[in-house]
Amino acid sequence: MNKEYLGEFEELVLTMVGILQEEAYGNAIVNEIKQRVDRDSNLSAVHVTLYRLEDKGYVKSGMGGATNARGGRRKRIFTITNAGLSMLKAMKESRMDLWKLIPQLKMVGV
Amino acid sequence: MEKEKTLPRAIKFLKWVCPSFLYEGIEGDLMEEYEENIKKVGEKRARRKLIWNAMKFIRPGIILRNKFKRLNHLVMLKSNLLIAFRQLMRNKTFSAINISGLSIGIVAFVLILQYVNFEKSYEDFHTNSRQIFRITLDFYKDSQLVVSDCEMFAPIGPLLKEKYPEVLDYVRLYEYGRREVKLESKIFLENKVYFADPSALSVFSFNLIHGDKVSALNEPFQVVVTELLARKYFNRSDVTGEIIYISNRPYKITGVIADLSPNTHLKIDLLLSHSTIAKLWTYDETDFCCNNEYTYVLMDQQAEVGAFNQKLKSLSTELRDKIGDGDEQLWRM
Numbered sequence: 269m270n271k272e273y274l275g276e277f278e279e280l281v282l283t284m285v286g287i288l289q290e291e292a293y294g295n296a297i298v299n300e301i302k303q304r305v306d307r308d309s310n311l312s313a314v315h316v317t318l319y320r321l322e323d324k325g326y327v328k329s330g331m332g333g334a335t336n337a338r339g340g341r342r343k344r345i346f347t348i349t350n351a352g353l354s355m356l357k358a359m360k361e362s363r364m365d366l367w368k369l370i371p372q373l374k375m376v377g378v
Numbered sequence: 379m380e381k382e383k384t385l386p387r388a389i390k391f392l393k394w395v396c397p398s399f400l401y402e403g404i405e406g407d408l409m410e411e412y413e414e415n416i417k418k419v420g421e422k423r424a425r426r427k428l429i430w431n432a433m434k435f436i437r438p439g440i441i442l443r444n445k446f447k448r449l450n451h452l453v454m455l456k457s458n459l460l461i462a463f464r465q466l467m468r469n470k471t472f473s474a475i476n477i478s479g480l481s482i483g484i485v486a487f488v489l490i491l492q493y494v495n496f497e498k499s500y501e502d503f504h505t506n507s508r509q510i511f512r513i514t515l516d517f518y519k520d521s522q523l524v525v526s527d528c529e530m531f532a533p534i535g536p537l538l539k540e541k542y543p544e545v546l547d548y549v550r551l552y553e554y555g556r557r558e559v560k561l562e563s564k565i566f567l568e569n570k571v572y573f574a575d576p577s578a579l580s581v582f583s584f585n586l587i588h589g590d591k592v593s594a595l596n597e598p599f600q601v602v603v604t605e606l607l608a609r610k611y612f613n614r615s616d617v618t619g620e621i622i623y624i625s626n627r628p629y630k631i632t633g634v635i636a637d638l639s640p641n642t643h644l645k646i647d648l649l650l651s652h653s654t655i656a657k658l659w660t661y662d663e664t665d666f667c668c669n670n671e672y673t674y675v676l677m678d679q680q681a682e683v684g685a686f687n688q689k690l691k692s693l694s695t696e697l698r699d700k701i702g703d704g705d706e707q708l709w710r711m
Contacts, residue, residue: 293403293406293407294403294404294407295407295410295411298411310431310434311407311408311411311431311434311435312431312434312435312437312440313434315400315403315404315407315435315439315440316437316439316440319400319439319440319443320439331402331403338406338407338409338410339406339409341402341403341405341406341409342402342403342406343403343406343407344400344402344403344406
């Protein structure tokens with residue numbers, strides 16, 4: 269039923285927004301991706317993806333409080349919406365359904 | 379706050395192109411990354427990274443964001459297209475007639491546009507094209523126009539240049555017609571052969587690839603060829619110094635011009651030096667006997683065509699006695 273399609277990187281970023289909750293802004297997401305899945309991502313790519321997700325309605329954003337670390341500049345904090353959450357859930361479920369269909373998974377030589 | 383002054387130019391540019399509602403979040407992230415990088419890799423490399431990362435933000439997803447309002451228009455467009463398509467399908471015959479009619483119309487339009495453009499581009503590659511005029515001759519008999527001829531008498535060109543300051547230069551072309559060109563073993567037939575004054579190479583904007591503009595047509599038995607012919611004869615471009623036989627007379631090639639674009643009325647294969655004529659047959663440059671010379675004049679930029687035409691008209695009446703058949707003539711540009 270999903271008419272909207274979510275790309276691989278979009279899904280990753282959306283997941284990170286879900287994980288980081290209140291602390292989900294561009295730089296934190298880059299660091300989180302590096303930490304959790306050991307993958308280098310580009311700050312600008314993450315930003316563009318976030319805005320695209322916002323267009324699709326899976327996240328919303330607002331300006332957070334200022335901190336000294338950023339020379340007084342505010343952060344744009346992203347939060348995942350219900351639509352985004354159900355999208356993630358639907359993707360996970362459909363993947364699990366497919367996963368179950370692979371017969372007799374056995375690692376050879378273990 | 380002191381850091382603001384030393385912001386790299388890339389960031390200033392980003393601030394300029396980036397939508398303002400996004401900018402603060404982006405700049406904050408950039409600066410935060412920068413400060414982290416200073417600890418990790420040192421100030422110099424961190425700064426380079428900062429510039430590079432700022433440049434990466436200059437991409438359509440950021441710059442053009444919200445520049446186009448999309449959703450509603452797209453939905454409407456989609457439904458309109460669908461309706462249009464269904465209508466087309468319902469009336470297949472009339473759709474076919476309409477569409478084919480429209481396409482024929484558009485094709486005709488494009489073809490005509492091409493044609494008119496080509497026609498209007500005539501001679502535009504000559505830098506002086508607005509100042510070059512050809513003198514034309516109208517023969518009258520008992521005030522009845524008999525014929526117009528664009529070939530003039532040989533002395534007119536020099537006379538006009540001498541008499542009127544607004545005539546900067548003149549070129550005479552004497553048509554030699556279709557001629558046989560002989561090389562050592564090969565014989566060719568060329569259609570557009572002219573004798574030309576040396577000034578032809580400076581008045582017209584022929585692109586002289588090889589040879590010297592000033593001296594190429596000065597002496598008798600010199601010839602300037604187009605590059606196409608040079609390749610046809612000798613299989614190379616620089617053929618200056620070679621001898622070719624035109625109507626069994628040896629001519630020295632003194633210049634090669636680039637092939638002329640097709641939008642010119644003056645289609646030339648070979649240009650022979652004008653002074654050759656007198657060596658071939660009895661020919662007096664000052665004789666008003668015969669009008670065989672296409673005469674072009676290069677006019678001063680300020681010169682007025684109408685006023686000069688009046689001068690030409692009175693000059694033609696003045697010289698009527700000199701001209702052989704005594705009929706009334708009018709000259710114009």
